[in-house]
Amino acid sequence: MLDSKETKPRIRDPERTRERLLQAAFSEVYRSGFQSAGIDTILAATSVSKGALYHHFDSKEALGYAIVEEIIAKRHRDTWLRPLSSKEQPLDILISIVQRTSVRRKDVEGGCPLLNLAQEMSPLDEHFRKRLERIFRAWQEGIAVALRRGQSQGTVRRDVVPEDAASFLIAMYEGYVSLAKNAQDTKVWEVGIRNIVGWLKSLGNSRQFRRGGRQISKKHLVRPRQRFQ
Protein backbone atom coordinates (compact mmCIF):
# COMPACT_ATOMS: atom_id res chain seq x y z
CA MET A 1 0.00 0.00 0.00
CA LEU A 2 2.65 2.41 0.99
CA ASP A 3 4.55 1.62 -2.16
CA SER A 4 1.65 2.27 -4.47
CA LYS A 5 0.87 5.50 -2.65
CA GLU A 6 4.43 6.61 -3.09
CA THR A 7 4.52 5.64 -6.73
CA LYS A 8 1.61 7.76 -7.81
CA PRO A 9 2.99 11.09 -6.72
CA ARG A 10 6.35 10.15 -8.16
CA ILE A 11 4.81 9.67 -11.58
CA ARG A 12 2.95 12.94 -11.41
CA ASP A 13 5.65 14.96 -9.73
CA PRO A 14 7.51 16.22 -12.78
CA GLU A 15 4.30 17.56 -14.28
CA ARG A 16 3.26 19.21 -11.03
CA THR A 17 6.71 20.63 -10.47
CA ARG A 18 6.68 22.10 -13.94
CA GLU A 19 3.27 23.65 -13.34
CA ARG A 20 4.31 25.08 -9.97
CA LEU A 21 7.45 26.54 -11.51
CA LEU A 22 5.42 28.11 -14.30
CA GLN A 23 2.92 29.69 -11.91
CA ALA A 24 5.66 31.01 -9.62
CA ALA A 25 7.59 32.35 -12.60
CA PHE A 26 4.45 34.03 -13.92
CA SER A 27 3.93 35.78 -10.56
CA GLU A 28 7.54 36.87 -10.33
CA VAL A 29 7.60 38.18 -13.93
CA TYR A 30 4.27 39.96 -13.35
CA ARG A 31 5.75 41.65 -10.29
CA SER A 32 9.25 42.51 -11.50
CA GLY A 33 9.31 42.22 -15.28
CA PHE A 34 11.07 39.46 -17.17
CA GLN A 35 14.60 40.83 -17.14
CA SER A 36 14.54 41.53 -13.42
CA ALA A 37 12.71 38.35 -12.47
CA GLY A 38 14.87 36.42 -10.04
CA ILE A 39 15.38 32.73 -10.66
CA ASP A 40 16.18 32.41 -6.94
CA THR A 41 12.84 33.98 -6.05
CA ILE A 42 11.05 31.44 -8.23
CA LEU A 43 13.02 28.58 -6.69
CA ALA A 44 12.34 29.83 -3.16
CA ALA A 45 8.61 30.09 -3.87
CA THR A 46 8.46 26.52 -5.13
CA SER A 47 11.20 24.82 -3.06
CA VAL A 48 12.52 23.39 -6.30
CA SER A 49 16.23 23.01 -7.01
CA LYS A 50 17.98 24.90 -9.78
CA GLY A 51 18.78 21.56 -11.40
CA ALA A 52 15.13 20.61 -11.51
CA LEU A 53 14.21 24.00 -12.98
CA TYR A 54 16.71 23.56 -15.79
CA HIS A 55 15.47 20.03 -16.32
CA HIS A 56 12.07 21.48 -17.24
CA PHE A 57 13.19 24.66 -18.96
CA ASP A 58 16.44 24.97 -20.89
CA SER A 59 16.92 28.60 -19.99
CA LYS A 60 15.25 31.60 -18.39
CA GLU A 61 14.04 32.54 -21.87
CA ALA A 62 12.43 29.12 -22.36
CA LEU A 63 10.63 29.63 -19.06
CA GLY A 64 9.47 33.07 -20.26
CA TYR A 65 8.16 31.69 -23.57
CA ALA A 66 6.28 28.98 -21.67
CA ILE A 67 4.64 31.67 -19.49
CA VAL A 68 3.40 33.38 -22.65
CA GLU A 69 2.18 30.25 -24.40
CA GLU A 70 0.79 28.29 -21.49
CA ILE A 71 -0.47 30.91 -19.06
CA ILE A 72 -1.08 34.23 -20.79
CA ALA A 73 -2.42 32.80 -24.06
CA LYS A 74 -4.67 30.39 -22.19
CA ARG A 75 -6.12 33.13 -19.96
CA HIS A 76 -6.75 35.16 -23.05
CA ARG A 77 -8.60 32.38 -24.79
CA ASP A 78 -10.71 31.75 -21.68
CA THR A 79 -11.52 35.42 -21.09
CA TRP A 80 -12.03 36.70 -24.63
CA LEU A 81 -12.02 34.12 -27.40
CA ARG A 82 -14.23 31.44 -25.93
CA PRO A 83 -17.08 33.80 -24.95
CA LEU A 84 -16.76 35.59 -28.30
CA SER A 85 -17.28 32.36 -30.20
CA SER A 86 -20.67 31.81 -28.59
CA LYS A 87 -23.88 32.69 -30.39
CA GLU A 88 -24.89 35.63 -28.24
CA GLN A 89 -24.84 39.17 -29.54
CA PRO A 90 -21.19 40.20 -29.86
CA LEU A 91 -21.69 43.64 -28.31
CA ASP A 92 -23.37 42.06 -25.29
CA ILE A 93 -20.44 39.68 -24.97
CA LEU A 94 -17.81 42.41 -25.33
CA ILE A 95 -19.57 44.68 -22.84
CA SER A 96 -19.83 41.82 -20.40
CA ILE A 97 -16.13 40.91 -20.74
CA VAL A 98 -15.04 44.51 -20.21
CA GLN A 99 -17.39 45.00 -17.27
CA ARG A 100 -16.18 41.83 -15.62
CA THR A 101 -12.53 42.79 -15.86
CA SER A 102 -11.10 42.80 -12.37
CA VAL A 103 -11.14 46.09 -10.50
CA ARG A 104 -9.22 44.53 -7.61
CA ARG A 105 -6.41 46.71 -6.47
CA LYS A 106 -3.76 44.04 -6.95
CA ASP A 107 -4.75 43.47 -10.57
CA VAL A 108 -5.11 47.14 -11.47
CA GLU A 109 -1.77 47.98 -9.91
CA GLY A 110 0.00 45.14 -11.71
CA GLY A 111 -1.50 45.94 -15.09
CA CYS A 112 -2.05 43.55 -18.00
CA PRO A 113 0.42 40.62 -18.08
CA LEU A 114 0.30 40.54 -21.89
CA LEU A 115 0.98 44.24 -22.30
CA ASN A 116 3.64 44.28 -19.60
CA LEU A 117 5.66 41.63 -21.37
CA ALA A 118 5.06 43.14 -24.79
CA GLN A 119 6.20 46.55 -23.58
CA GLU A 120 9.31 45.15 -22.03
CA MET A 121 10.39 42.36 -24.33
CA SER A 122 9.10 42.98 -27.85
CA PRO A 123 11.95 45.29 -28.86
CA LEU A 124 14.55 43.06 -27.20
CA ASP A 125 13.65 39.50 -28.12
CA GLU A 126 12.01 38.44 -31.35
CA HIS A 127 10.98 35.06 -29.87
CA PHE A 128 8.99 36.83 -27.19
CA ARG A 129 7.60 39.34 -29.66
CA LYS A 130 6.26 36.73 -32.08
CA ARG A 131 4.58 34.74 -29.32
CA LEU A 132 2.98 37.87 -27.88
CA GLU A 133 1.93 39.09 -31.29
CA ARG A 134 0.10 35.84 -31.94
CA ILE A 135 -2.05 36.59 -28.90
CA PHE A 136 -2.73 40.16 -30.02
CA ARG A 137 -3.62 38.93 -33.51
CA ALA A 138 -5.93 36.22 -32.21
CA TRP A 139 -7.55 38.83 -29.96
CA GLN A 140 -8.14 41.26 -32.81
CA GLU A 141 -9.32 38.51 -35.14
CA GLY A 142 -11.70 37.11 -32.51
CA ILE A 143 -13.32 40.51 -31.96
CA ALA A 144 -13.48 41.27 -35.69
CA VAL A 145 -15.13 37.93 -36.52
CA ALA A 146 -17.68 38.48 -33.76
CA LEU A 147 -18.48 42.01 -34.97
CA ARG A 148 -18.91 40.73 -38.50
CA ARG A 149 -21.34 38.14 -37.19
CA GLY A 150 -23.16 40.96 -35.40
CA GLN A 151 -23.43 42.81 -38.69
CA SER A 152 -24.97 39.74 -40.35
CA GLN A 153 -27.41 39.44 -37.45
CA GLY A 154 -28.19 43.14 -37.70
CA THR A 155 -27.05 44.03 -34.17
CA VAL A 156 -23.85 45.85 -35.20
CA ARG A 157 -23.88 48.91 -37.44
CA ARG A 158 -23.08 48.10 -41.04
CA ASP A 159 -20.71 51.04 -41.43
CA VAL A 160 -18.36 49.70 -38.76
CA VAL A 161 -15.11 48.23 -40.13
CA PRO A 162 -14.66 45.14 -37.93
CA GLU A 163 -10.83 44.99 -38.01
CA ASP A 164 -10.50 48.68 -37.21
CA ALA A 165 -13.08 48.54 -34.44
CA ALA A 166 -11.26 45.53 -32.99
CA SER A 167 -7.88 47.27 -32.89
CA PHE A 168 -9.54 50.39 -31.51
CA LEU A 169 -11.09 48.41 -28.68
CA ILE A 170 -7.82 46.67 -27.83
CA ALA A 171 -5.89 49.95 -27.92
CA MET A 172 -8.41 51.63 -25.63
CA TYR A 173 -8.53 48.70 -23.28
CA GLU A 174 -4.76 48.39 -22.95
CA GLY A 175 -4.37 52.15 -22.83
CA TYR A 176 -6.73 52.52 -19.88
CA VAL A 177 -5.12 49.56 -18.11
CA SER A 178 -1.78 51.35 -18.49
CA LEU A 179 -3.12 54.66 -17.18
CA ALA A 180 -4.64 52.89 -14.17
CA LYS A 181 -1.40 51.02 -13.55
CA ASN A 182 0.56 54.24 -13.60
CA ALA A 183 -1.93 55.98 -11.34
CA GLN A 184 -2.04 52.82 -9.16
CA ASP A 185 -5.69 53.73 -8.87
CA THR A 186 -8.68 51.48 -9.47
CA LYS A 187 -10.88 54.51 -10.16
CA VAL A 188 -8.97 55.22 -13.35
CA TRP A 189 -9.81 51.73 -14.58
CA GLU A 190 -13.46 52.17 -13.54
CA VAL A 191 -13.64 55.32 -15.69
CA GLY A 192 -12.01 53.30 -18.46
CA ILE A 193 -14.63 50.55 -18.25
CA ARG A 194 -17.42 53.14 -18.37
CA ASN A 195 -15.97 54.89 -21.40
CA ILE A 196 -15.17 51.67 -23.27
CA VAL A 197 -18.68 50.35 -22.65
CA GLY A 198 -20.12 53.67 -23.85
CA TRP A 199 -18.12 53.37 -27.02
CA LEU A 200 -19.13 49.73 -27.56
CA LYS A 201 -22.78 50.71 -27.24
CA SER A 202 -22.30 53.31 -29.95
CA LEU A 203 -21.48 50.48 -32.39
CA GLY A 204 -24.92 48.97 -31.89
CA ASN A 205 -27.67 49.00 -34.42
CA SER A 206 -30.55 48.40 -32.08
CA ARG A 207 -32.55 50.95 -30.14
CA GLN A 208 -31.26 49.40 -26.95
CA PHE A 209 -27.68 50.09 -27.92
CA ARG A 210 -28.40 53.46 -29.44
CA ARG A 211 -29.56 54.57 -26.01
CA GLY A 212 -25.90 54.55 -25.01
CA GLY A 213 -25.41 57.22 -27.58
CA ARG A 214 -22.03 58.61 -28.31
CA GLN A 215 -19.40 57.71 -25.81
CA ILE A 216 -18.10 60.25 -23.32
CA SER A 217 -21.20 62.39 -23.74
CA LYS A 218 -22.73 63.89 -20.63
CA LYS A 219 -26.05 62.36 -21.57
CA HIS A 220 -24.58 58.91 -21.66
CA LEU A 221 -22.62 59.24 -18.47
CA VAL A 222 -25.14 60.99 -16.30
CA ARG A 223 -28.37 59.56 -17.62
CA PRO A 224 -27.45 56.29 -19.26
CA ARG A 225 -31.04 55.44 -20.06
CA GLN A 226 -31.67 58.56 -22.03
CA ARG A 227 -31.66 58.07 -25.74
CA PHE A 228 -28.98 59.95 -27.62
CA GLN A 229 -30.30 63.03 -29.40
Add this chain to the structure above:
Amino acid sequence: MLDSKETKPRIRDPERTRERLLQAAFSEVYRSGFQSAGIDTILAATSVSKGALYHHFDSKEALGYAIVEEIIAKRHRDTWLRPLSSKEQPLDILISIVQRTSVRRKDVEGGCPLLNLAQEMSPLDEHFRKRLERIFRAWQEGIAVALRRGQSQGTVRRDVVPEDAASFLIAMYEGYVSLAKNAQDTKVWEVGIRNIVGWLKSLGNSRQFRRGGRQISKKHLVRPRQRFQ
Protein backbone atom coordinates in the same frame (compact mmCIF):
# COMPACT_ATOMS: atom_id res chain seq x y z
CA MET B 1 44.96 83.80 -25.12
CA LEU B 2 45.44 80.14 -24.61
CA ASP B 3 44.57 80.48 -20.97
CA SER B 4 41.30 82.30 -21.57
CA LYS B 5 40.33 79.74 -24.21
CA GLU B 6 40.98 76.97 -21.77
CA THR B 7 39.04 78.64 -19.00
CA LYS B 8 35.76 78.88 -20.88
CA PRO B 9 35.22 75.19 -21.54
CA ARG B 10 36.26 74.43 -18.01
CA ILE B 11 33.45 76.59 -16.61
CA ARG B 12 30.87 75.02 -18.87
CA ASP B 13 32.06 71.47 -18.70
CA PRO B 14 30.08 70.22 -15.68
CA GLU B 15 26.82 71.41 -17.21
CA ARG B 16 27.61 69.88 -20.58
CA THR B 17 28.76 66.64 -18.98
CA ARG B 18 25.52 66.45 -17.03
CA GLU B 19 23.49 67.03 -20.20
CA ARG B 20 25.45 64.42 -22.15
CA LEU B 21 25.01 61.91 -19.33
CA LEU B 22 21.27 62.60 -19.25
CA GLN B 23 20.86 62.14 -22.99
CA ALA B 24 22.92 58.95 -23.04
CA ALA B 25 21.00 57.59 -20.06
CA PHE B 26 17.69 58.43 -21.74
CA SER B 27 18.75 56.49 -24.86
CA GLU B 28 19.94 53.52 -22.83
CA VAL B 29 16.76 53.44 -20.71
CA TYR B 30 14.63 53.80 -23.83
CA ARG B 31 16.42 50.83 -25.36
CA SER B 32 16.71 48.48 -22.39
CA GLY B 33 14.31 49.69 -19.70
CA PHE B 34 15.40 51.33 -16.46
CA GLN B 35 16.26 48.24 -14.45
CA SER B 36 18.38 46.73 -17.20
CA ALA B 37 20.00 50.00 -18.26
CA GLY B 38 23.74 49.61 -17.93
CA ILE B 39 25.67 52.35 -16.18
CA ASP B 40 28.75 51.15 -18.06
CA THR B 41 26.94 51.59 -21.38
CA ILE B 42 26.08 55.17 -20.43
CA LEU B 43 29.67 55.86 -19.37
CA ALA B 44 31.04 54.31 -22.56
CA ALA B 45 28.71 56.43 -24.70
CA THR B 46 29.82 59.63 -22.98
CA SER B 47 33.45 58.83 -22.08
CA VAL B 48 32.67 60.07 -18.59
CA SER B 49 34.11 58.43 -15.48
CA LYS B 50 31.94 56.71 -12.91
CA GLY B 51 33.11 59.28 -10.36
CA ALA B 52 31.90 62.13 -12.54
CA LEU B 53 28.54 60.41 -13.06
CA TYR B 54 28.01 60.10 -9.32
CA HIS B 55 29.10 63.69 -8.86
CA HIS B 56 26.09 64.74 -10.94
CA PHE B 57 23.60 62.09 -9.86
CA ASP B 58 23.61 60.51 -6.41
CA SER B 59 22.35 57.18 -7.66
CA LYS B 60 20.98 55.37 -10.69
CA GLU B 61 17.50 56.27 -9.39
CA ALA B 62 18.38 59.97 -9.25
CA LEU B 63 19.52 59.71 -12.87
CA GLY B 64 16.21 58.03 -13.74
CA TYR B 65 14.16 60.74 -12.02
CA ALA B 66 16.13 63.40 -13.89
CA ILE B 67 15.33 61.67 -17.19
CA VAL B 68 11.62 61.89 -16.34
CA GLU B 69 11.67 65.49 -15.17
CA GLU B 70 14.13 67.03 -17.56
CA ILE B 71 13.73 65.06 -20.77
CA ILE B 72 10.36 63.29 -20.90
CA ALA B 73 8.34 66.05 -19.20
CA LYS B 74 9.96 68.70 -21.37
CA ARG B 75 9.26 66.82 -24.60
CA HIS B 76 5.69 66.42 -23.47
CA ARG B 77 5.26 70.11 -22.82
CA ASP B 78 6.76 70.96 -26.19
CA THR B 79 4.71 68.41 -28.14
CA TRP B 80 1.33 68.65 -26.42
CA LEU B 81 0.91 71.40 -23.84
CA ARG B 82 2.44 74.35 -25.64
CA PRO B 83 0.46 73.87 -28.89
CA LEU B 84 -2.71 73.20 -26.85
CA SER B 85 -2.40 76.51 -25.05
CA SER B 86 -2.54 78.46 -28.33
CA LYS B 87 -5.75 80.08 -29.51
CA GLU B 88 -6.40 77.79 -32.45
CA GLN B 89 -9.30 75.34 -32.48
CA PRO B 90 -8.42 72.54 -30.06
CA LEU B 91 -9.55 69.75 -32.37
CA ASP B 92 -7.36 71.13 -35.16
CA ILE B 93 -4.46 71.24 -32.73
CA LEU B 94 -5.05 67.70 -31.42
CA ILE B 95 -5.44 66.27 -34.91
CA SER B 96 -2.26 68.00 -36.01
CA ILE B 97 -0.29 66.68 -33.00
CA VAL B 98 -1.49 63.11 -33.58
CA GLN B 99 -0.82 63.30 -37.31
CA ARG B 100 2.67 64.63 -36.75
CA THR B 101 3.63 61.87 -34.34
CA SER B 102 6.65 60.11 -35.74
CA VAL B 103 6.03 57.08 -37.94
CA ARG B 104 9.76 56.42 -38.17
CA ARG B 105 10.59 52.81 -37.62
CA LYS B 106 12.99 53.51 -34.77
CA ASP B 107 10.39 55.49 -32.83
CA VAL B 108 7.52 53.08 -33.43
CA GLU B 109 9.64 50.10 -32.44
CA GLY B 110 10.83 51.79 -29.26
CA GLY B 111 7.36 52.92 -28.18
CA CYS B 112 6.50 55.86 -25.95
CA PRO B 113 9.24 56.74 -23.42
CA LEU B 114 6.64 57.90 -20.90
CA LEU B 115 4.55 54.74 -21.14
CA ASN B 116 7.59 52.47 -21.18
CA LEU B 117 8.82 53.85 -17.88
CA ALA B 118 5.34 53.94 -16.37
CA GLN B 119 4.75 50.32 -17.32
CA GLU B 120 8.04 49.21 -15.88
CA MET B 121 8.54 51.38 -12.82
CA SER B 122 5.19 52.57 -11.48
CA PRO B 123 4.49 49.42 -9.46
CA LEU B 124 8.09 49.23 -8.24
CA ASP B 125 9.08 52.75 -7.27
CA GLU B 126 6.75 55.39 -5.91
CA HIS B 127 9.20 58.19 -6.72
CA PHE B 128 9.11 57.23 -10.36
CA ARG B 129 5.37 56.76 -10.32
CA LYS B 130 4.59 60.18 -8.89
CA ARG B 131 6.84 61.95 -11.37
CA LEU B 132 5.31 60.03 -14.28
CA GLU B 133 1.79 60.61 -13.00
CA ARG B 134 2.38 64.36 -12.94
CA ILE B 135 3.04 64.18 -16.67
CA PHE B 136 -0.09 62.10 -17.33
CA ARG B 137 -2.16 64.50 -15.24
CA ALA B 138 -0.80 67.58 -16.97
CA TRP B 139 -1.49 65.88 -20.31
CA GLN B 140 -5.09 65.09 -19.42
CA GLU B 141 -5.64 68.52 -17.92
CA GLY B 142 -4.12 70.26 -20.94
CA ILE B 143 -6.43 68.40 -23.34
CA ALA B 144 -9.50 68.90 -21.12
CA VAL B 145 -8.92 72.65 -20.79
CA ALA B 146 -8.51 72.95 -24.54
CA LEU B 147 -11.70 70.98 -25.22
CA ARG B 148 -13.60 73.16 -22.76
CA ARG B 149 -12.32 76.21 -24.62
CA GLY B 150 -13.54 74.59 -27.84
CA GLN B 151 -16.98 74.18 -26.28
CA SER B 152 -17.05 77.88 -25.37
CA GLN B 153 -16.02 78.72 -28.93
CA GLY B 154 -18.65 76.38 -30.30
CA THR B 155 -16.24 74.08 -32.14
CA VAL B 156 -16.52 71.12 -29.75
CA ARG B 157 -19.82 69.35 -29.06
CA ARG B 158 -21.46 70.49 -25.85
CA ASP B 159 -22.30 66.95 -24.76
CA VAL B 160 -18.64 65.94 -24.60
CA VAL B 161 -17.25 65.59 -21.06
CA PRO B 162 -13.78 67.16 -21.43
CA GLU B 163 -11.99 65.12 -18.73
CA ASP B 164 -13.40 61.83 -20.04
CA ALA B 165 -12.62 62.67 -23.64
CA ALA B 166 -9.07 63.59 -22.58
CA SER B 167 -8.46 60.29 -20.80
CA PHE B 168 -10.07 58.44 -23.72
CA LEU B 169 -7.69 60.11 -26.16
CA ILE B 170 -4.62 59.36 -24.04
CA ALA B 171 -5.67 55.74 -23.55
CA MET B 172 -6.22 55.26 -27.26
CA TYR B 173 -3.00 56.98 -28.16
CA GLU B 174 -0.87 54.98 -25.73
CA GLY B 175 -2.77 51.81 -26.55
CA TYR B 176 -2.03 52.07 -30.26
CA VAL B 177 1.59 52.97 -29.57
CA SER B 178 1.84 49.77 -27.52
CA LEU B 179 0.24 47.63 -30.21
CA ALA B 180 2.60 49.07 -32.81
CA LYS B 181 5.57 48.50 -30.54
CA ASN B 182 4.59 44.90 -30.02
CA ALA B 183 4.01 44.37 -33.73
CA GLN B 184 7.26 46.29 -34.44
CA ASP B 185 5.27 47.59 -37.37
CA THR B 186 4.79 51.21 -38.39
CA LYS B 187 1.58 50.29 -40.25
CA VAL B 188 -0.14 49.53 -36.94
CA TRP B 189 0.63 53.03 -35.77
CA GLU B 190 -0.58 54.49 -39.08
CA VAL B 191 -3.92 52.72 -38.60
CA GLY B 192 -3.92 54.11 -35.05
CA ILE B 193 -3.40 57.67 -36.25
CA ARG B 194 -6.23 57.28 -38.77
CA ASN B 195 -8.64 55.91 -36.17
CA ILE B 196 -7.72 58.45 -33.50
CA VAL B 197 -8.15 61.32 -35.96
CA GLY B 198 -11.51 59.89 -37.03
CA TRP B 199 -12.60 59.83 -33.42
CA LEU B 200 -11.35 63.38 -32.76
CA LYS B 201 -13.35 64.60 -35.75
CA SER B 202 -16.47 63.04 -34.25
CA LEU B 203 -16.16 65.42 -31.28
CA GLY B 204 -16.52 68.42 -33.55
CA ASN B 205 -19.52 70.66 -33.72
CA SER B 206 -18.89 72.13 -37.12
CA ARG B 207 -19.96 70.70 -40.44
CA GLN B 208 -16.32 70.26 -41.32
CA PHE B 209 -15.76 67.98 -38.34
CA ARG B 210 -19.08 66.22 -38.64
CA ARG B 211 -17.97 65.02 -42.04
CA GLY B 212 -15.60 62.72 -40.24
CA GLY B 213 -18.66 61.07 -38.82
CA ARG B 214 -18.36 58.26 -36.39
CA GLN B 215 -14.93 56.82 -36.14
CA ILE B 216 -14.04 53.49 -37.71
CA SER B 217 -16.94 53.69 -40.09
CA LYS B 218 -16.37 52.58 -43.65
CA LYS B 219 -17.71 55.88 -44.85
CA HIS B 220 -15.17 57.78 -42.86
CA LEU B 221 -12.25 55.60 -43.76
CA VAL B 222 -12.96 55.12 -47.43
CA ARG B 223 -14.62 58.40 -48.30
CA PRO B 224 -13.49 60.82 -45.61
CA ARG B 225 -15.31 63.73 -47.20
CA GLN B 226 -18.70 62.09 -47.09
CA ARG B 227 -20.92 63.25 -44.31
CA PHE B 228 -22.01 60.60 -41.85
CA GLN B 229 -25.54 59.41 -42.40
